[in-house]
Amino acid sequence: MTSSLCFNLATGAYFASMVLFVVYLASRINGTALLANLLAYAGLAVHTAAIGLRWYESYQAPGGVGHAPLSNLYESVVFFAWTIILIYLIIDLKYRQRAVGAFVVPFAFVAMIWAQLRLNDSIEPLVPALQSNWLTYHVITCFLGYAAFAVACGVSIMYLIKIGKEEKTPSNNPAGGVLSIFPSTKILDDINYKAIMIGFPLLSLGIITGAAWANYAWGTYWSWDPKETWSLIVWFIYAAFLHARFTRGWVGRKAAWLSIIGFCATIFCYLGVNLILSGLHSYGG
Amino acid sequence: MREKKNPIDALWDFFCSLRLTIVTLILLAVTSIIGTVIQQNLSPEEYLQEYSEGTYKLLDSLQFFDMYHSWWFLALLGVFSLNLIACSLKRFPRVWKAATEPVLIADDSLFQTFSNVDEHLVSGSVDDVKNRMETFLRQRFAGPIVTEKDGVVHLFSQKMPYARFGVYVTHLSILIIFIGAIIGSLWGYKAYVNIVEGSTESRVWPRGSNAPIDLGFSVRCDEFSVSFYEGSDRPKEFKSLLTVIDDGKVITERRPVIVNDPLSYKGITFYQSSYGTTGDTLLKIKATLKSTGETVDLTVRQGQQVALPGGASMRVLNFAPSFQNFGPGARLEVVDAGGNRTSFLVLKAFPGFDAQRNTDYSFTLSDFQQRYYTGLLVAKDPGVWVVWLGCTLMVVGSMVAFFLSHRRIWVTIQPIGKKVGVKIGGAAHRNQPGFELFFDELKKNLKSELGS
Numbered sequence: 001m002t003s004s005l006c007f008n009l010a011t012g013a014y015f016a017s018m019v020l021f022v023v024y025l026a027s028r029i030n031g032t033a034l035l036a037n038l039l040a041y042a043g044l045a046v047h048t049a050a051i052g053l054r055w056y057e058s059y060q061a062p063g064g065v066g067h068a069p070l071s072n073l074y075e076s077v078v079f080f081a082w083t084i085i086l087i088y089l090i091i092d093l094k095y096r097q098r099a100v101g102a103f104v105v106p107f108a109f110v111a112m113i114w115a116q117l118r119l120n121d122s123i124e125p126l127v128p129a130l131q132s133n134w135l136t137y138h139v140i141t142c143f144l145g146y147a148a149f150a151v152a153c154g155v156s157i158m159y160l161i162k163i164g165k166e167e168k169t170p171s172n173n174p175a176g177g178v179l180s181i182f183p184s185t186k187i188l189d190d191i192n193y194k195a196i197m198i199g200f201p202l203l204s205l206g207i208i209t210g211a212a213w214a215n216y217a218w219g220t221y222w223s224w225d226p227k228e229t230w231s232l233i234v235w236f237i238y239a240a241f242l243h244a245r246f247t248r249g250w251v252g253r254k255a256a257w258l259s260i261i262g263f264c265a266t267i268f269c270y271l272g273v274n275l276i277l278s279g280l281h282s283y284g285g
Numbered sequence: 286m287r288e289k290k291n292p293i294d295a296l297w298d299f300f301c302s303l304r305l306t307i308v309t310l311i312l313l314a315v316t317s318i319i320g321t322v323i324q325q326n327l328s329p330e331e332y333l334q335e336y337s338e339g340t341y342k343l344l345d346s347l348q349f350f351d352m353y354h355s356w357w358f359l360a361l362l363g364v365f366s367l368n369l370i371a372c373s374l375k376r377f378p379r380v381w382k383a384a385t386e387p388v389l390i391a392d393d394s395l396f397q398t399f400s401n402v403d404e405h406l407v408s409g410s411v412d413d414v415k416n417r418m419e420t421f422l423r424q425r426f427a428g429p430i431v432t433e434k435d436g437v438v439h440l441f442s443q444k445m446p447y448a449r450f451g452v453y454v455t456h457l458s459i460l461i462i463f464i465g466a467i468i469g470s471l472w473g474y475k476a477y478v479n480i481v482e483g484s485t486e487s488r489v490w491p492r493g494s495n496a497p498i499d500l501g502f503s504v505r506c507d508e509f510s511v512s513f514y515e516g517s518d519r520p521k522e523f524k525s526l527l528t529v530i531d532d533g534k535v536i537t538e539r540r541p542v543i544v545n546d547p548l549s550y551k552g553i554t555f556y557q558s559s560y561g562t563t564g565d566t567l568l569k570i571k572a573t574l575k576s577t578g579e580t581v582d583l584t585v586r587q588g589q590q591v592a593l594p595g596g597a598s599m600r601v602l603n604f605a606p607s608f609q610n611f612g613p614g615a616r617l618e619v620v621d622a623g624g625n626r627t628s629f630l631v632l633k634a635f636p637g638f639d640a641q642r643n644t645d646y647s648f649t650l651s652d653f654q655q656r657y658y659t660g661l662l663v664a665k666d667p668g669v670w671v672v673w674l675g676c677t678l679m680v681v682g683s684m685v686a687f688f689l690s691h692r693r694i695w696v697t698i699q700p701i702g703k704k705v706g707v708k709i710g711g712a713a714h715r716n717q718p719g720f721e722l723f724f725d726e727l728k729k730n731l732k733s734e735l736g737s
C-alpha cells in the first residue's frame with residue numbers, strides 16, 4: 001500500500017459519494033443519501049491513512065527529509081480536502097441534513113482531483129524557514145477554519161436557492177421538488193452561522209500561529225505581506241458576518257452572500273495570492 | 286415623535302452603532318486589498334518603472350505606496366477602535382448587572398418572554414414542594430437561590446453567567462493587540478548587522494536610517510555554515526555560532542542560531558537572516574620542490590606573496606569555489622629566482638595533475654576556507670508580549686463567546702386553592718436550540734419527580 005494509491009482511493013470514494021448525493025437530490029431516495037454518506041466516511045478513513053502513510057514515507061526517504069505532510073501546495077490541498085470532509089461529517093452528525101452533502105462533498109472532490117492530476121506530489125525536504133513546529137499548528141488551524149467556511153458557503157448557496165424559490169411561490173405552499181429535501185431556510189441559516197462560529201476562532205488561531213511563526217523565523221509578527229493581509233481580509237469579512245446577526249436588515253440573504261463572499265476571499269487567500277500575487281508564502285507547486 | 290438630539294448624543298449613538306461596525310469591517314477588508322495589489326515601500330525609481338509619472342503622483346498622494354501606515358487607513362482603525370470602545374461601554378454595565386445581580390423573582394411579564402415554560406399543579410404543602418424543587422434543581426441543573434415573598438416562593442438557578450463576558454474579552458483583546466503594536470512601533474526597532482566570522486560587533490543599523498544603534502553589549506560570530514540536502518542544492522540549514530559578550534564577560538558562548546531559533550539577550554533578538562562570503566579565502570597549498578622532494582604546507586590569502594624553498598616565490602592570483610565544472614580551483618603564479626613568471630591552474634579535485642608539468646615545483650590545493658559573514662536581523666519589540674497576551678485573550682474570549690451559554694431557570698411556587706402551583710421557565714443567552722433540548726428533558730424529569 002502506498003500513500004498515492006490511498007489518495008486515489010479516497011478521491012474515488014468522494015467522487016462516488018458526490019454522484020450519489022446528486023442522485024439523491026434527483027430521486028429523493030433516502031438510501032442513496034445514506035450510502036453517499038457512508039462513502040464519505042470510507043473516503044475519510046482511507047484519506048487519513050494516506051496522510052499518515054505519506055508522513056511515514058517521508059521518514060523512510062534518505063537524507064533526513066522527514067516531516068509532517070503539510071509543507072507544499074500538493075500536501076496542503078490534500079489536507080484541505082480532508083478537513084472539508086471532516087467538518088462536513090461533524091456537522092452532519094449534529095444536523096442530519098443529508099442534502100447538504102451534495103453542496104459540500106464536491107469541494108473536497110475538486111480539491112482532490114486537482115491535487116492528484118495537476119500538482120507535484122513528490123516529497124520534498126524542508127527549507128530552513130519551514131523547519132518549525134509552528135508550521136504544523138498554523139496549517140492545521142487555518143485549514144480547519146477554511147473547511148468550516150467551505151461548509152458555510154455550500155449551505156449559503158442552498159439557502160439562496162431555496163429562499164429564491166420560496167419567495168416566488170405563495171407562502172403556505174412550501175417549495176416542492178428537489179427543494180423539499182433541502183433543510184428549511186431557518187436550519188440552513190443556522191448551519192451557516194454554526195459553521196462560521198466554528199471556523200472563525202480557528203481562523204483567528206491560524207492567523208495567530210502564523211504571526212508567532214513569523215516572529216520566530218523573520219523577527220516580525222506582522223509585515224502586511226499579501227498572504228497575511230488577505231487572511232486579515234477574510235477575518236474582517238467573517239467578523240462582519242457575525243455582527244450582522246445583531247443588526248436588523250443584515251440577516252438572511254445578506255448574511256448568505258457575506259458567507260459566499262467570505263469563502264471566495266478564503267480561496268483567493270489560499271490560492272490566488274500564491275498564483276497571482278507574490279510574497280513570503282511561495283508554496284509554489 | 287423624533288426628538289432632536291444634541292450633537293454629543295448623536296456622536297455617541299453614531300459610535301455605538303453596530304451598523305458602523307459592519308461598514309467599518311467591510312471598508313477595512315476592501316481597502317486592505319489595495320496594498321496587496323500595489324507593492325508597498327519600494328523606491329520611487331522602482332515605481333516609475335511600473336507606473337507613468339501621473340499615476341505615480343496620484344497613487345503617492347493617496348499614500349497607496351505605504352497604505353497600511355497612511356492617515357486614512359489609521360483613521361479607519363481609529364474609528365474601528367472608538368466604535369469598539371463605545372459599544373462595549375454602552376453594553377457592559379447591563380451585562381455586568383445581568384450576570385452579577387440576577388433577577389431572582391420572575392413575574393408574569395418575565396415568564397411571558399420565555400419560550401421554555403412548564404406548569405404543574407401538585408398536592409402537598411408549599412414548603413414541601415419548595416424542598417423537592419430545590420433538590421431537583423440542584424441535581425439536574427444548579428443550586429437555586431430561594432426568595433420568599435408574600436407567601437410565594439421563588440427559586441432561581443443559573444449556570445455560567447461569566448459566559449456573557451466572552452464577547453467583551455474578545456473585544457478588549459483587539460484593543461490590547463493594538464496597544465502592543467503601538468508600543469512596538471514607538472519603542473522597538475528592526476535593524477541589520479553583518480558580522481564576519483571571527484569578528485565582533487556592538488552596533489546595528491536600523492532600517493531606513495544611517496545612524497547605527499549601540500547595543501550596549503557585543504556579539505561575536507565564531508562561525509557560519511550552510512548545509513545542503515544530499516544530492517541537491519536545496520539548503521538544509523543556515524547556522525551561526527554566536528557569542529554574546531557584555532561588559533567583558535562572556536554571557537553565552539558559541540550559541541547556534543538558525544532560522545526559526547533566534548538568540549535573545551536583554552530584550553534584543555538576533556535572527557539568522559542572510560549570509561555571504563567576504564571574498565577573502567584562505568587556501569591550503571602543498572608545494573614540492575621536485576629536485577629535493579622538499580615539501581611545504583602553505584596557508585595563503587589571495588594576492589599574498591610567499592617564499593618557496595629553493596629561492597622562488599608564489600602567489601594566488603584568483604580563486605573560485607567552482608572552476609567551470611571542475612570544482613574548487615586556484616590560479617597560481619610562480620616567480621623564479623631569475624624573475625620569470627609562470628601562471629597555471631590547480632584544481633582541488635585533481636591533486637596529481639600539476640606534478641606532470643615540466644617545472645621545478647609541483648602544487649596541490651589541499652583545502653580552502655571561505656570566510657563567511659552572517660547577516661542578522663536584530664529586533665527589539667517591547668510590545669510583543671502585549672500582543673501575545675491579546676491573542677490569548679482573543680482565543681479564550683471567542684471560545685467562551687461562541688460555545689458557552691448563560692442558562693437561567695426560574696421557578697415560582699404558590700398555593701392555588703388546596704393545591705400548589707409550580708411554574709418553571711428558562712432562558713439561555715445563546716444556543717437556544719440546545720437549551721430547548723435540555724429543557725424538554727428537564728420537563729420530563731420534573732413530571733416524574735412531581736408525580737402529577
Ligand code: HEM
Pocket residue numbers: 239242243245246302303306309364365366368369370372373376452455456459683686
Ligand atoms: C468596531 C468594532 C466592533 C464593535 C463595535 C463590536 C461590537 C459588538 C457587539 C455590540 C456585539 C454584540 C454583543 C452582544 O450583545 O452579545 C458583538 C459581538 C461579537 N463580536 Fe464584536 N464588535 C467589533 C469588532 C469585533 C471584531 C473585530 C471581532 C473579531 C474577533 C469581534 C468579535 C465578536 C464576537 C465573537 C461577538 C459575538 C458574536 C456572536 O455572538 O455571534 N468583534 N460585537
